[in-house]
Amino acid sequence: MTEPGRLPKWVDYGLLPALNLLAALLLAGGIIRLMGESPVAALKLLADGAGGSPESIGYTLYYATNFIFTGLAVAVAYHAGLFNIGAEGQAYIGGLGTGLVCLAVGHWPFWIVLPLAILAGAAGGAAWAFVPAWLQARRGSHIVITTIMFNFIASALMTYLLVNVLIRPGQQSPETREFAAASFMPVLPFFGAPLNLAFVVALGVAALVWIFIWRTRWGYAWRVAGANPSAAVYAGIHPDRVTLGAMLLSGALAGLLGLNELMGAQHRILLDFPGGAGFVGIAVALMGRNHPVGIVASAILFGALVQGGSQLSFDMPRVNRDMVVVIQGLVILFCGALEHMFRAPLVAWYRRRLEQSNPQSAIRNPQS
Amino acid sequence: MNSAPASSPALELRGIDKRFGTVHANRRISLTIARGSIHGLIGENGAGKSTLMNIVYGFYPADAGEILVGGRRVDVGSPQDAIAAGIDMVHQHFMLVENFTVLENIVLGAEGGWQLAAGLARARARLEALARDYGLEVPLDAVVSTLPVGLQQRVEILKALHRGAEILILDEPTAVLTPQEADQLFRLLGRLRDQGKTVILVTHKLREIMAVTDRVTVMRQGSIVAEVATRDTSPRDLAEKMVGRAVLLRVEKGPARPGEVVLAARGLEVRDRRQVARLKNVSFQLRAGEIVGIAGVAGNGQSELLAALAGTLAPSRGEIELAGHELVRERLDARARRALGLAHVPEDRLHDGMIGGFAAEDNAILGYHDRAAYNRGALQDRRAITADCERKMTGYDVRPPRPRLPLASFSGGNQQKLVLAREIEAAPRVLLVGQPTRGVDIGAIEFIHRRLVALRDAGCAVLVVSVELDEILGLADRILVMAGGEVIGEVPRAEATEERLGLMMAGVRGEGAA
Structure with missing residues (x-):
């Protein structure tokens, strides 16, 4: 019976995530303290490692690019009422498409290779999302279960392909030969490698996703189906078609990760190149409230954690890599799972403030 | 005391x-x-x-x-x-x-x-x-x-x-x-x-x-x-x-002038998931310019009838004719039926007819969101959508008249007025209305009833399903009584009394009840 309680946007999108982040950092600081290191020094190292120089900012944004793609993938599915846990596998197979284009025609002019690589990446990711989507739409198999399982299948398939088929002859490491240099993503000036054009592509894609979801009739129909499937049927929207469409787009977005990771940085296909970005994308979408602007912001935050964290583990030997994962986990915990922990007190506080300034507003929402 | x-x-x-x-x-x-x-x-x-x-x-x-x-x-x-x-x-x-x-x-x-x-x-x-x-x-x-x-x-x-x-x-x-x-x-x-x-x-x-x-x-x-x-x-x-003010308890309306048949249902049957027939062999006709009321105790097939007509539930047998089309055989969905002039105010507004978390203006286009008036090429025409909602809110006295407010924060009566505005303003040939005044305050009931009568007088065929017998008696020109999934009898308004309808609602056949 308690009504959700509406907060002004600056609280909802600014203060609340900031409080969650603060809580996560405080707890992480406590743990670092227990390990006998100074939390303040650790935070300084983390911040410095993530944004202290153009180079470190470049690394942060490079990691963020992966998270933007996977975060958008999760968000698009979410708006259609679907929980896509399979961005990891979709990114993996999408990257295969991108990589194959670069291997096959990488010596062509870049401006021809780029659209082909984008298409191939999107197609690979979409194809990998299609089977779970089809099973959900036609057979009712739950998409959370099937997309998780498809991550493992993708992993096994890629291992097989890299070990047996795509491996560069005469070498031990399961990876392909290097792409032709003409197909490398241009490095962005000022920041330097590995930050590349894929970051700009990611920002553009985020803008397109926003337009699609909030400014087209198809995005509208998807949101209706996601929010209230029976109202969708009433409106003549077919929820199973929405499931298929939304998962195809979701997979396609995840599939673009290869643009950054393979074309932009590794310049070859190698084992496990998504490196968990598909899962981080879930946290990024949650924290970014499934809105492209929020997703870009939280992707940069997670990029900073990855980059600053590796700096931290380098300079503070007692805080090892696993500790950095713990910090990330705390951020995910507080910003994702415990997202609403501070919400109720904030709503109460805000209402009190409102009533003090304007007693009439207490009755502005008549019941039912 | x-x-x-x-x-x-x-x-x-x-x-x-x-x-x-x-x-x-x-x-x-x-x-x-x-x-x-x-x-x-x-x-x-x-x-x-x-x-x-x-x-x-x-x-x-x-x-x-x-x-x-x-x-x-x-x-x-x-x-x-x-x-x-x-x-x-x-x-x-x-x-x-x-x-x-x-x-x-x-x-x-x-x-x-x-x-x-x-x-x-x-x-x-x-x-x-x-x-x-x-x-x-x-x-x-x-x-x-x-x-x-x-x-x-x-x-x-x-x-x-x-x-x-x-x-x-x-x-x-x-x-x-x-x-x-x-x-x-x-x-x-x-x-x-x-x-x-x-x-x-x-x-x-x-x-x-x-x-x-x-x-x-x-x-x-x-x-x-x-x-x-x-x-x-x-x-x-x-x-x-x-x-808190004087109200009209009776619906004021003149005699109906029924025109041609606009919708005909023949032998409709709906089975639920367990293959139990919820709607059995229902046939009737709707004419332009009349309000037909469906009386019955809740759960006697009225909901299934509405859903089958509106296209949200596929009948297992039977046919629905509308504007020269056979809706069942041609497998026309809710959207295609809307295009033929079939509007629908669902029984369970919150569950089927709106999305509480969406802005009022986004609810005001639900089902009609594909229409050219709301789109410019690939993009939605947000300005037109807002203006359209403002117009509906003014015309139907929806308060507060703020299109950007989430619909859940409006009262039940105002939500219903907006849903009604959406369906009536589409200028339908046939309007299906389920429980037009459920969860609606008395002030809004008056308004909604007047609107339905005005729509009838403009030549629309209106089918009203309601469990409120008073509402059926007040609105309908002709009354069909449903019991156990069947239309058990038809009574012209002039001959309908609460007792007679009550007996039929309990399953006593029309002739016996007369």
Whole structure:
């Protein structure tokens, strides 16, 4: 019976995530303290490692690019009422498409290779999302279960392909030969490698996703189906078609990760190149409230954690890599799972403030 | 209190106050209910009467105030506490285990020891005595799911008495009953009162208040606005107190001028997931310029009929003809049917007809979102959508007129007006309306009825499904009665009386009822 309680946007999108982040950092600081290191020094190292120089900012944004793609993938599915846990596998197979284009025609002019690589990446990711989507739409198999399982299948398939088929002859490491240099993503000036054009592509894609979801009739129909499937049927929207469409787009977005990771940085296909970005994308979408602007912001935050964290583990030997994962986990915990922990007190506080300034507003929402 | 000053009142509430978020549901309510009386509690949806009763029954804690039973202060923290204090409640939706027998249901939660058989035997003896005393005959060994709704309600009442209830709260008890079953219930309540029990009847139906209560309390916007002896008041007076202004209880309309047939259903049959027929061989015609009412107790196939016509449920047999198309054979979905001029205001507005979290303007295009007027190429024309919603809000007096507000923050009446605006402004050939005024306050009911009549006069065919018999009698030019998934008979408005429709709703064929 308690009504959700509406907060002004600056609280909802600014203060609340900031409080969650603060809580996560405080707890992480406590743990670092227990390990006998100074939390303040650790935070300084983390911040410095993530944004202290153009180079470190470049690394942060490079990691963020992966998270933007996977975060958008999760968000698009979410708006259609679907929980896509399979961005990891979709990114993996999408990257295969991108990589194959670069291997096959990488010596062509870049401006021809780029659209082909984008298409191939999107197609690979979409194809990998299609089977779970089809099973959900036609057979009712739950998409959370099937997309998780498809991550493992993708992993096994890629291992097989890299070990047996795509491996560069005469070498031990399961990876392909290097792409032709003409197909490398241009490095962005000022920041330097590995930050590349894929970051700009990611920002553009985020803008397109926003337009699609909030400014087209198809995005509208998807949101209706996601929010209230029976109202969708009433409106003549077919929820199973929405499931298929939304998962195809979701997979396609995840599939673009290869643009950054393979074309932009590794310049070859190698084992496990998504490196968990598909899962981080879930946290990024949650924290970014499934809105492209929020997703870009939280992707940069997670990029900073990855980059600053590796700096931290380098300079503070007692805080090892696993500790950095713990910090990330705390951020995910507080910003994702415990997202609403501070919400109720904030709503109460805000209402009190409102009533003090304007007693009439207490009755502005008549019941039912 | 003028009656029985010697004994303390059965129930006294002092300064009960309750808020839900920004909603002040109960404002310092003080109320005294005399022992051995039937007390009516009446008010519009959202007036706070259900909240108040749920506080008395221990579902919610009150923010302030106290509850006295028989003059002693009690702390009602849970329904168990309320039952221990002798307060029991019969809910609108029964709380029965369908595949248990009546006896098992009544004993449930009060088995008395670990030996079930002994408990059952004791209960049986007691229940037989209770049934004798109150004239509450119920087959104790029948499985609940096989009993008609009226009897299931008696089981609930018997259960309450068995648990020692002295004060019985009934929440909208007649919503699921035929008029005849309702009369039986009222006679039973009278007997309970004569035996010294206290009954609180929560309802929004003025007729029931007038028929059975001794005193009536009227609530509006969380406060008590009047408390009177029933014999000193009238339905009109009560309605005005509920709404706060003069209201029209009757629909004003001229005679219908039916034109050509615009929609024809032939032999429609709908089966549910278990292959049980919910709609059996339903055929009828709708003409331009008439309102056809479908009367029936809730759950007798009306919902399935509406859904089959609107295209949200596929019939297993039969055909629907509209504008030269065979909707079933051509597999036309809800969207295609809208394009042919079939508009639909669904029965369950919240569940089917709107998305509470979306802005009002996004709800105002639901189902019509593909139309050229709302789109410019691939993009939605947001300015046109907002302007369109503003126009509808002005034309249908939707308050507050703010298109960007989430629809969930509007009252039920205003939500319904917006849904109605959306469907009527599409200039349909046929309008299907389910429960046009469910959860809608009296002021808005008047408005909605006037709109439906105006639409009829403009040449639209209107099909109204409602469980409110008064509404059917007020609006319809022709009445179809449904029972058990069938159209059991058709009655022209002039020949329709509540008694005759009531008999048909109970399943007695048209000829027999005449």
